[in-house]
Amino acid sequence: AICAAIRAFFDGAENKPLAGRKMIVTAGPTHEPIDPVRYIANRSSGKQGYAIARALAKLGAAVTLVSGPTRLPEPEGVTSVQVESAKDMLAATEAALPADAAIFAAAVADWRVASAADQKIKKQDGDLPDLKLAENPDILATISQLSEGRPNLVVGFAAETQNVLENARLKLGRKKCDWIIANDVSPETGTFGGDDNRVHILNGEGNQTLPLMSKEDVATALAARIAEFFHGK
C-alpha cells in the first residue's frame, strides 16, 4: 500500500505536468564539412540542451533530442537523433513534428562551405583554397514561421559575446519565436563547455534574468516555466 502510494505520488499528474506533451529539443554544435577530413565547428558542448531534454522528460514530456556531435551520453527516457550538419538537423527536427514545444538550444552553424570537396584538398594544389560559404537553413526561423503545424511554444537561444540583451531582443523579433534564452558566451565566462550558465529569458512581456547557476538548474527552471506556459492549455 505504501509502495503504491509512493508510486502514485511520483507518477501523479501533479509531478508530470507535461505528461501527454511532445517536445523537441536541439543541442550541441553542428559540423559543416569542408572536405572528407576537415570541417567547420563551434564550441558548443551540448550540456545545456541535454539538461533541458532531461528536465522536460522528468516533467512527463515525450522528448525528441536532436543532437549535433557531442561527447555526452544519450540521456535516458528521451528519443535521441544524432546529426552532423545544420541541414541534417533541420530535416531531423521537421521529421519530429508535430510537437507542443520546440526548444532550439543547438549552436547551429550559420554558414556551410558552399561546395564541400569529395577528396581531401591538397596543400600543394597551389594557392590557398577559397572557402566560399553559403547560408545554412535557419532552423529557428523556419519552425517559428510555419504556417501549419507550428508548435505552440518555440524557444530560441542567443549566444552572444556583446550587447547580450539588445542582440537577443532583436533576434526575438527577427525569428518570430516566442521566447529567447540569451546567454553571454564570451571566452572569459566559460559558458561554452563549462557547467554554469547565466541566462535571460526574453519574451513579448519582458526580460527575466536568472542568477548564475548550473546548466542543470537552468534546465530545471526553464522546464518549470514551460510547464507553467502549458498549464491549463
Add this chain to the structure above:
Amino acid sequence: AICAAIRAFFDGAENKPLAGRKMIVTAGPTHEPIDPVRYIANRSSGKQGYAIARALAKLGAAVTLVSGPTRLPEPEGVTSVQVESAKDMLAATEAALPADAAIFAAAVADWRVASAADQKIKKQDGDLPDLKLAENPDILATISQLSEGRPNLVVGFAAETQNVLENARLKLGRKKCDWIIANDVSPETGTFGGDDNRVHILNGEGNQTLPLMSKEDVATALAARIAEFFHGK
C-alpha cells in the same frame, strides 16, 4: 628471487632499448579559430599518436606528447602538453627539443583563418563572411630542416584519400623527413576515429606495408622499428 629475476627482466636494458632517448610525439587535430565560438577542425581522434607515445614509453623512451584537442585521457608515464592551433603545436614542439626522434602523428591544419575575429561574427552583418585563409607553419618541414638540433629521426604521417603511396613518396621528398607513415583515411576505411589502421612505412630504402591491424599494434610495430633504428647508435 623469482620476483627479482622477473623485475630485472622487465626492467632490463633488453626490454628498454630506448632508455635514455628523448622522443616527441604529436597527436590529434588542431583547431583554428574563426572567431571566439567557431573554428576549423579535422576528424583526427588522436588514437594513433597516443598509442605511439605509449609504445615508445614502454620501450624506455622519455616521451613528450604534444596533443591537439581530443577525447583521450593523458597517457601515464608520458609528459603531455595540450595545444589548440598549429602555431601553438609548433611552439610546444620546439620547446620540447632537443630530442632523438620526433614523430608527427598529429593532423595539423594546413591553413588557419588569416585574421580570426575578436567578437562573434554576426549573421546579420550583411553578406557572407569571407574566410581568408593563411598558410600554417609546416611543423614537419620546419623540424626536418633544422640546421641545428635536428632530431636524428624525424617521422611524418601522410593521411591520404587517393594515390596513397605516390602522395606519401612526394611528401617524403618535399618535407625532408626520414620516414613517412602513410595511411588511407577515406571515409569508407573508418581510419579517422576508428580503432584499426593500415599503414605503409616509406623511407629512403623503400616501402613496407603493414597488414591491417589495431592502432595499438601499429604503434608497437612502429616503436620496434624506431628501437631498431637507434640500436647501436
